[in-house]
Amino acid sequence: xxxxxxxxxxxxxxxxxxxxxxxxxxxxxxxxxxxxxxxxxxxxxxxxxxxxxxxxxxxxxxxxxxxxxxxxxxxxxxxxxxxxxxxxxxxxxxxxxxxxxxxxxxxxxxxxxxxxxxxxxxxxxxxxxxxxxxxxxxxxxxxxxxxxxxxxxxxxxxxxxxxxxx
Amino acid sequence: xxxxxxxxxxxxxxxxxxxxxxxxxxxxxxxxxxxxxxxxxxxxxxxxxxxxxxxxxxxxxxxxxxxxxxxxxxxxxxxxxxxxxxxxxxxxxxxxxxxxxxxxxxxxxxxxxxxxxxxxxxxxxxxxxxxxxxxxxxxxxxxxxxxxxxxxxxxxxxxxxxxxxxxxxxxxxxxxxxxxxxxxxxxxxxxxxxxxxxxxxxxxxxxxxxxxxxxxxxxxxxxxxxxxxxxxxxxxxxxxxxxxxxxxxxxxxxxxxxxxxxxxxxxxxxxxxxxxxxxxxxxxxxxxxxxxxxxxxxxxxxxxxxxxxxxxxxxxxxxxxxxxxxxxxxxxxxxxxxxxxxxxxxxxxxxxxxxxxxxxxxxxxxxxxxxxxxxxxxxxxxxxxxxxxxxxxxxxxxxxxxxxxxxxxxxxxxxxxxxxxxxxxxxxxxxxxxxxxxxxx
Numbered sequence: 001x002x003x004x005x006x007x008x009x010x011x012x013x014x015x016x017x018x019x020x021x022x023x024x025x026x027x028x029x030x031x032x033x034x035x036x037x038x039x040x041x042x043x044x045x046x047x048x049x050x051x052x053x054x055x056x057x058x059x060x061x062x063x064x065x066x067x068x069x070x071x072x073x074x075x076x077x078x079x080x081x082x083x084x085x086x087x088x089x090x091x092x093x094x095x096x097x098x099x100x101x102x103x104x105x106x107x108x109x110x111x112x113x114x115x116x117x118x119x120x121x122x123x124x125x126x127x128x129x130x131x132x133x134x135x136x137x138x139x140x141x142x143x144x145x146x147x148x149x150x151x152x153x154x155x156x157x158x159x160x161x162x163x164x165x166x
Numbered sequence: 167x168x169x170x171x172x173x174x175x176x177x178x179x180x181x182x183x184x185x186x187x188x189x190x191x192x193x194x195x196x197x198x199x200x201x202x203x204x205x206x207x208x209x210x211x212x213x214x215x216x217x218x219x220x221x222x223x224x225x226x227x228x229x230x231x232x233x234x235x236x237x238x239x240x241x242x243x244x245x246x247x248x249x250x251x252x253x254x255x256x257x258x259x260x261x262x263x264x265x266x267x268x269x270x271x272x273x274x275x276x277x278x279x280x281x282x283x284x285x286x287x288x289x290x291x292x293x294x295x296x297x298x299x300x301x302x303x304x305x306x307x308x309x310x311x312x313x314x315x316x317x318x319x320x321x322x323x324x325x326x327x328x329x330x331x332x333x334x335x336x337x338x339x340x341x342x343x344x345x346x347x348x349x350x351x352x353x354x355x356x357x358x359x360x361x362x363x364x365x366x367x368x369x370x371x372x373x374x375x376x377x378x379x380x381x382x383x384x385x386x387x388x389x390x391x392x393x394x395x396x397x398x399x400x401x402x403x404x405x406x407x408x409x410x411x412x413x414x415x416x417x418x419x420x421x422x423x424x425x426x427x428x429x430x431x432x433x434x435x436x437x438x439x440x441x442x443x444x445x446x447x448x449x450x451x452x453x454x455x456x457x458x459x460x461x462x463x464x465x466x467x468x469x470x471x472x473x474x475x476x477x478x479x480x481x482x483x484x485x486x487x488x489x490x491x492x493x494x495x496x497x498x499x500x501x502x503x504x505x506x507x508x509x510x511x512x513x514x515x516x517x518x519x520x521x522x523x524x525x526x527x528x529x530x531x532x533x534x535x536x537x538x539x540x541x542x543x544x545x546x547x548x549x550x551x552x553x554x555x556x557x558x559x560x561x562x563x564x565x566x567x568x569x570x571x572x573x574x575x576x577x578x579x580x581x582x583x584x585x586x587x588x589x590x591x592x593x594x595x596x597x598x599x600x601x602x603x604x605x606x607x
Contacts, residue, residue, distance in 0.1 A: 002581070003549075003551070003561060003582070003584070006549060090592065090596075096550075099550065099551070099553070100550065100556070101550040102548065103548040104547045104548070104588070104592055105546040106546070106592070108596070109545045109595075133545035133566070134456060134545050135546060137564070137569075137573070138545050139548070140546065
């Protein structure tokens with residue numbers, strides 16, 4: 001196994017997350033951009049006369065728009081980079097485009113499987129599954145799963161953890 | 167419960183010491199004095215504060231009065247508290263992680279201490295009983311420890327070869343306070359303090375910014391100074407010993423803390439050497455301990471040894487962790503030559519090794535460190551790669567341990583080496599769990 005196969009993006013055999021995650025992250029990005037731009041607009045409305053403040057906040061607004069568009073474009077690749085696979089004795093989760101990472105959690109170390117769905121996630125009918133171990137730095141979260149897929153993953157993980165000799 | 171006798175029967179429901187509310191007030195004295203001096207300038211503010219003070223005192227007294235503890239028939243430490251709504255907490259002694267005696271300054275001067283009991287589990291797993299007379303606190307600790315040990319022996323929770331059940335010779339080591347001061351004087355905080363002081367003086371003489379820069383510097387210098395002093399007072403009289411119950415650590419000038427840590431709870435160790443310690447051959451040993459509160463840094467030991475000489479460091483580790491089979495010089499997989507461009511200072515030091523028992527990493531340019539964790543204690547394994555590393559064909563491996571001062575990371579490995587090392591480490595991690603059935607990881 002070489003390093004390219006270890007990271008999920010572009011390699012076969014990895015389970016993918018739901019395409020609905022695109023829409024969800026697009027919505028989140030849009031909301032964040034809207035809030036930031038609205039804040040800038042309010043500040044500009046009241047301080048249009050002060051040149052220094054005006055130029056600073058216009059700069060911030062432009063920066064928000066540029067970064068927002070960049071993030072918007074990258075969302076497709078970010079979603080495609082997420083993958084997971086249930087192996088014989090471990091769960092592997094891989095993600096990231098610029099900073100790539102793959103985490104391997106042996107079933108024997110799992111303490112808790114958490115399925116969560118916030119209000120906005122529920123509106124898009126997706127859920128995320130997070131694995132907890134005794135370490136706080138185990139960062140094994142799989143976002144954007146179909147509720148069905150999430151439940152199956154949770155059941156598979158709990159089944160494995162009971163056979164792993166805990 | 168007369169004034170002099172030591173408590174013996176902890177199965178009876180009882181309160182903590184009568185003076186508890188008073189001691190708690192005294193503990194907060196410095197803050198109160200400041201508050202009163204500030205408020206004393208206006209008489210009616212002082213009056214209002216006095217009222218709230220009395221109210222707080224009454225609250226403390228009621229809390230003490232309504233707080234009752236005992237060891238019940240099911241071998242649990244039962245604490246009932248709450249002034250209006252009662253709440254009972256039961257800590258199973260069979261799942262005991264630690265019993266620590268804490269002694270804040272006021273309590274220490276008056277011969278009282280608090281007992282902190284911690285059991286395995288998340289959430290409601292710890293209880294702090296303050297305050298008990300020193301003898302009572304010791305008696306309670308002995309009682310809980312002996313009960314925990316009895317359970318262990320009768321139910322055979324401890325696995326064979328468990329360091330707890332093995333007879334360990336009693337051994338003790340105290341860090342000379344002079345050496346502690348010297349070692350602290352040679353850490354980066356001190357350099358910062360000196361540079362900051364010089365800069366402050368220079369700024370005070372030249373004063374180009376009208377004093378604002380000086381104030382900022384003074385705050386920074388003060389922070390570094392306070393950090394150094396608090397580290398000294400915390401680690402003062404550092405004593406470590408091995409007992410049949412585990413590793414006993416105690417330290418502190420004003421607030422003394424004493425911990426008893428079962429070697430099973432130690433998840434990772436790190437041997438650290440700041441650059442200025444090299445001529446003296448000194449090392450510091452840090453530990454990650456399981457079951458510590460993730461939020462508070464003060465809840466458990468983080469330092470196994472603040473300063474120890476080169477000859478003694480492996481002796482110390484072999485005494486404290488005999489089952490770990492630490493090798494001073496295993497077969498290292500070093501960082502790739504290309505890592506020099508990404509990590510110019512430390513690329514020569516970066517390396518990883520998997521021995522039959524341990525996962526070991528080393529690194530650090532100025533402050534050198536060597537960290538190790540048994541395969542069974544590693545929770546998960548990560549391989550990561552940033553954009554620059556990707557260009558150079560490098561990757562890093564993180565071995566996740568429980569929260570603590572140690573992060574096991576090796577940087578600058580050639581990606582192929584990283585993958586093969588990670589895969590072999592995973593094999594070790596799978597294999598090492600089968601023979602261990604411990605209730606507390």
